[in-house]
Amino acid sequence: xxxxxxxxxxxxxxxxxxxxxxxxxxxxxxxxxxxxxxxxxxxxxxxxxxxxxxxxxxxxxxxxxxxxxxxxxxxxxxxxxxxxxxxxxxxxxxxxxxxxxxxxxxxxxxxxxxxxxxxxxxxxxxxxxxxxxxxxxxxxxxxxxxxxxxxxxxxxxxxxxxxxxxxxxxxxxxxxxxxxxxxxxxxxxxxxxxxxxxxxxxxxxxxxxxxxxxxxxxxxxxxxxxxxxxxxxxxxxxxxxxxxxxxxxxxxxxxxxxxxxxxxxxxxxxxxxxxxxxxxxxxxxxxxxxxxxxxxxxxxxxxxxxxxxxxxxxxxxxxxxxxxxxxx
Amino acid sequence: xxxxxxxxxxxxxxxxxxxxxxxxxxxxxxxxxxxxxxxxxxxxxxxxxxxxxxxxxxxxxxxxxxxxxxxxxxxxxxxxxxxxxxxxxxxxxxxxxxxxxxxxxxxxxxxxxxxxxxxxxxxxxxxxxxxxxxxxxxxxxxxxxxxxxxxxxxxxxxxxxxxxxxxxxxxxxxxxxxxxxxxxxxxxxxxxxxxxxxxxxxxxxxxxxxxxxxxxxxxxxxxxxxxxxxxxxxxxxxxxxxxxxxxxxxxxxxxxxxxxxxxxxxxxxxxxxxxxxxxxxxxxxxxxxxxxxxxxxxxxxxxxxxxxxxxxxxxxxxxxxxxxxxxx
Numbered sequence: 001x002x003x004x005x006x007x008x009x010x011x012x013x014x015x016x017x018x019x020x021x022x023x024x025x026x027x028x029x030x031x032x033x034x035x036x037x038x039x040x041x042x043x044x045x046x047x048x049x050x051x052x053x054x055x056x057x058x059x060x061x062x063x064x065x066x067x068x069x070x071x072x073x074x075x076x077x078x079x080x081x082x083x084x085x086x087x088x089x090x091x092x093x094x095x096x097x098x099x100x101x102x103x104x105x106x107x108x109x110x111x112x113x114x115x116x117x118x119x120x121x122x123x124x125x126x127x128x129x130x131x132x133x134x135x136x137x138x139x140x141x142x143x144x145x146x147x148x149x150x151x152x153x154x155x156x157x158x159x160x161x162x163x164x165x166x167x168x169x170x171x172x173x174x175x176x177x178x179x180x181x182x183x184x185x186x187x188x189x190x191x192x193x194x195x196x197x198x199x200x201x202x203x204x205x206x207x208x209x210x211x212x213x214x215x216x217x218x219x220x221x222x223x224x225x226x227x228x229x230x231x232x233x234x235x236x237x238x239x240x241x242x243x244x245x246x247x248x249x250x251x252x253x254x255x256x257x258x259x260x261x262x263x264x265x266x267x268x269x270x271x272x273x274x275x276x277x278x279x280x281x282x283x284x285x286x287x288x289x290x291x292x293x294x295x296x297x298x299x300x301x302x303x304x305x306x307x308x309x310x311x312x313x314x315x316x317x318x319x320x321x322x323x324x325x326x327x328x
Numbered sequence: 329x330x331x332x333x334x335x336x337x338x339x340x341x342x343x344x345x346x347x348x349x350x351x352x353x354x355x356x357x358x359x360x361x362x363x364x365x366x367x368x369x370x371x372x373x374x375x376x377x378x379x380x381x382x383x384x385x386x387x388x389x390x391x392x393x394x395x396x397x398x399x400x401x402x403x404x405x406x407x408x409x410x411x412x413x414x415x416x417x418x419x420x421x422x423x424x425x426x427x428x429x430x431x432x433x434x435x436x437x438x439x440x441x442x443x444x445x446x447x448x449x450x451x452x453x454x455x456x457x458x459x460x461x462x463x464x465x466x467x468x469x470x471x472x473x474x475x476x477x478x479x480x481x482x483x484x485x486x487x488x489x490x491x492x493x494x495x496x497x498x499x500x501x502x503x504x505x506x507x508x509x510x511x512x513x514x515x516x517x518x519x520x521x522x523x524x525x526x527x528x529x530x531x532x533x534x535x536x537x538x539x540x541x542x543x544x545x546x547x548x549x550x551x552x553x554x555x556x557x558x559x560x561x562x563x564x565x566x567x568x569x570x571x572x573x574x575x576x577x578x579x580x581x582x583x584x585x586x587x588x589x590x591x592x593x594x595x596x597x598x599x600x601x602x603x604x605x606x607x608x609x610x611x612x613x614x615x616x617x618x619x620x621x622x623x624x625x626x627x628x629x630x631x632x633x634x635x636x637x638x639x640x641x642x643x644x645x646x647x648x649x650x651x652x653x654x655x656x
Binding site: 050057058220225233239240241242245246251252253254255257258259260261262263264265266267268269270271274 | 548574593595
């Protein structure tokens with residue numbers, strides 16, 4: 001019998017335990033082209049909060065009473081799909097459960113990069129691609145730029161910091177708390193900001209006396225407003241996420257947004273799946289950076305499917321350093 | 329003796345009469361390359377509010393005790409410049425006064441388009457170029473797009489409405505009050521919104537059941553937030569101005585700004601002077617639209633240099649329909 005997390009009710013503000021229910025599910029027999037996967041690693045990501053709302057967006061909302069979904073990596077235990085054998089490690093989107101039947105065409109065998117499989121949910125997976133294309137394509141960041149990245153201790157942000165350094169940029173990273181501050185500094189950021197130590201605007205003004213050319217936004221709110229304040233002329237903002245607002249029902253307040261006009265700021269929202277066709281380019285370049293020792297990683301791991309809701313809630317409480325994962 | 333408006337003090341919030349002083353000034357004798365101009369028409373524009381602040385921006389701030397500046401059109405009454413004759417009509421930036429000595433190189437003779445000269449402070453001048461390049465270049469608007477423009481009864485906005493219609497777009501324009509609503513409708517907007525008649529979000533949702541592809545922003549604040557709410561996927565926002573915030577010391581509030589990520593919205597601030605090198609392209613295309621009867625204009629005229637402060641303050645009170653001008 002497999003077990004899967006279901007959406008029990010839609011949260012208002014911060015999700016609570018009662019919004020989720022772990023239930024047994026019957027898995028179907030395999031049809032042609034399908035595989036059965038024993039999940040080993042499950043991802044929790046901030047964007048999942050958006051799917052808990054009943055709003056049409058770039059991914060459909062979770063439905064009440066139905067199983068939830070998300071990134072997962074597991075081992076194939078039964079296969080009726082050509083080219084996929086028992087024992088293969090695959091990545092797919094039927095997470096939030098311990099076992100899944102998926103169409104092989106909707107899964108990917110892990111690239112043979114001789115890396116721990118869970119890395120493919122982190123800096124070698126969606127978060128890594130988000131960092132890579134968001135920084136280099138969306139924000140058009142280049143050597144010599146001064147880059148500010150918020151959420152710099154997270155899965156995406158920590159990868160942005162390291163790619164930016166590998167590409168010859170100056171990097172300012174913000175994160176919450178001394179431990180994360182230390183980790184971001186250790187990743188090679190030229191300046192780190194602990195946003196819990198004082199107003200982000202003041203900290204950023206001190207950290208960026210020459211302004212910023214690029215802002216990689218994971219936070220929104222006061223971080224975005226501070227970025228408006230210190231942005232240089234023609235700065236480029238990549239809008240990856242605004243986690244500060246995901247559980248907040250109050251409007252975000254901006255004192256410096258008018259700088260968008262005077263400084264000719266360019267802001268662009270993006271979704272990583274827009275770049276999925278360029279995955280090989282990402283693996284190629286990222287593989288070189290990893291081989292050159294320029295990318296380090298860290299995971300925060302919760303053990304057991306039972307803990308997935310705790311892991312997910314932890315994202316919004318800053319409980320993770322690096323990628324937040326659940327080990328089944 | 330010439331007279332010129334001087335900055336007496338910096339306003340907090342809405343400018344008041346005491347922030348300005350009309351004083352006599354001595355004009356110098358002409359040097360080589362200079363001309364003396366009797367100003368006939370003076371411009372007031374929202375961006376001038378920014379120059380009253382002591383903040384470094386794309387134009388330097390006005391200095392306390394010094395004359396103010398701005399667009400002006402006048403007749404040359406004395407010339408020591410090659411190619412400029414007494415009687416020529418020129419445009420220059422020494423406005424807020426009745427007579428000025430300027431370097432001929434910093435003035436432009438009016439193009440010979442057989443138009444009233446004051447049009448070159450409006451839809452054939454900076455506001456017109458702002459509308460033209462903002463819509464077509466910055467927002468990359470094209471035939472078939474649904475375009476929302478705020479401040480649609482203003483000098484820039486009313487030109488945006490008409491260029492968009494001439495280029496085959498669907499246009500929704502917002503303005504304040506029944507009279508402006510009627511004028512915007514008369515310009516050919518497919519839908520007009522009187523934002524004083526109810527919340528802009530509700531009005532825009534009703535006016536844009538198929539969403540918007542382009543937002544030309546003159547207002548910021550609640551209009552910008554409503555545009556986030558109704559924007560289609562990959563909508564483009566041209567940030568021309570945010571007049572709602574120029575005199576407001578409170579932060580702007582946004583409930584829908586997170587849509588920038590999910591909808592992959594692109595936002596770009598711009599300054600019209602970035603496009604000044606392409607003025608001939610503008611005159612050529614605009615001249616054709618005018619000849620084809622596709623562009624109409626209206627001015628709100630205050631008579632006399634004494635009235636310039638009233639005209640300027642009127643911009644922020646919605647006192648103008650079309651271009652706000654002072655006739656000297």
